[in-house]
Amino acid sequence: MAQTREKCGDLMQWLGVDMFIQVLMHLDDPSDLVRLCAVSSSWRRFVIEHGICKQLCLRKFPGMCSNVDLIEVDNLIEPVGRISDCRRSWEWLKRNHRVYAFLARGLSPVVTKDCISEAICASSTDNYPEETIQNTLEAGDRVEDRASYWSSKGQANPDVPERLVYKLASKLCLVTEIHVQPFQAYFQYGFPIYSSKSVRFRLGHSKFPMELEDDIAIVTYGHRPRDDHFVWSYTSPEFPMAQESQLQKFKLPEPVLCIGGILQVELLGRAQRQEIDGLHYICLSHVQAAGQQLMKPFDVELTDSTGECSLEYTPETESSEAASASLRGRRIAASLLRSFVVRLLGRESRDQGDASHQASS
Template identity: 70%
Template sequence: MDNYGDFLQYLGPDMSIKILMHLDDPSDLVRVCSVSKTWRQFVIGNDLCKQLCLKLLPDVSSGTQVIEVNNTIEPVTVRESRCLEWECLKRNHRVYAFLARAINPFTRKDCISEAINASSTDNYPEESIQNTLEPGDRVEDRPSYWSSKGELDPAVPETLIYKLMANMCLVTEIHLQPFQAYFQYGFPVYSAKAVRFRMGHPKFPVELQDGINKSTAGHYFEDEKFIWTYTSPEFPMDKENNLQQFKLQEPVLCVGGILQVELLGRVQRQEMDGLYYICISHVQVVGRPLLPSFDVEILDSTGKCTLKYHSATPGCISSAGTPQEETSMDMDMDRSTWGARGSF
């Protein structure tokens, strides 16, 4: 081997980066780090995992500033005689290697897994938030929709809270369909005047208790249980019975998996009681969730969290024929490489 040279030294950094960036699997780039100490320092020092991650998942770029500025994936700790900048580079190397493997490459339109709470409900459970998970406005010849309580003031807002199918999800669009009361005179559409979206995570520690009355919990439940880390601009809603699409200005990396839909202003008065209502028949979230083998654990109320890799998923067997074990990012930072089976 003494007669052979290191192509990184022969070609120089610019050409070497171009060659390595042609790799299309983050695992391959991480394996490059195991060739030698020099190669590992080259990959980490030039943020190649970050570049590859953003090349494969360009939408993730909107969330990377949150990771870098606030250390929300893994805080940096500096050990004796070690440079803070190098520790940050090593941390980013691990973070982006995980992200490149974690975010599902396929966009889904069914990113909601559970309806958690509505700020009010007119007739519970017949008009509960659970109905908004149905794709249409009728189920077995009965109307399917959520309805707020009636209000004399059309400016009173309402909120709906949902849990996404993964604790980290790259959200690009949110769709809402106002309900048209086909059983009332004139077929009124009970839309909102505008809509706004918040994303965030539960406070730590938190348990969403089964005993909570979701028809009456209201804003107290929201404020006490969740921290919102993203707020969208307001989008005007049309008073039409169709699935209205609200595309976010840029994809949002929702860490924590909680979505709040704010319905701002009422436009339809019910003839029989003279009160204003908002009714929604369907809510849909479009995005790219974490793959099932990954998860995010919120560490504290500041939003710091750990990105975990669960290789022991059903049917996931190692090359030795044995079930694999869970690994996670909250480990010794020196162990920064991960092999073909997801181990560090």
């Protein structure tokens, strides 16, 4: 081992710091960097001191740098404000290394448009459940033979805002875009489009992570969500919205790392007044969030309302899900085989019957 460390040291001295960093930056898989750190303590120290894992992570997920003000302490991610003055210490570098290693391996390299998993609540709903926020999870403005959209309650003041809250598919997501489609009332005279004048987005977490499911059940059935139920760690600029019935894409100034998995869509200003009652409404047919999700078996678990969360790696979950999927696949294959055999036997029986009939005639 001593000879290995000596050779590693000689290699770094021979290549020089800059060249050695360039060599390491050609690694594609973060797992290779972990294996490299296991070669010797000197290589591990070099990787940590020069933030190689961070550089690989930022190369894999450009734009994340200003959003990852996180430090891992005893398997916890904490807000940067809690860090002591020894920010540049060796312990801080090791923690930073572990956080970026977790993100580099855990975040999916593929940007998907299905980062929203559930609709939590709306600040108001006109006709529940026909015009519930749940309808905004469906693509398009029609499901079978009925209109599919969410509608706010009518307001005489067009400046009254509305807020929709969603749960993301992962408690840790790198969100890049939000897509919103206003609803066009094709069943009303003039086919009005009930869009807002502008939109703003917030990302954060619930103050009550263990009680979130209960809160969802309560607010879904008509109660207004309380703003103090959530902590917003990011607020986007205000984007103008066109009064058009199409999926409008709003790209965030830079990718935002959302820890906690809660998205708020804030609709500002009401562009359309309904002729029947003279009130202003906002109606949406679809909402999407695009970004990169945390892949299984990686996960984070919120530990309190301040934003602390524990890093989790549970490969047995992935194995059990793979086993379940394999079992389902075998059952489907067996069912298809049985159906094929039944059809084949039925066909043979019919052929034999026809042959017997021809012989008798």
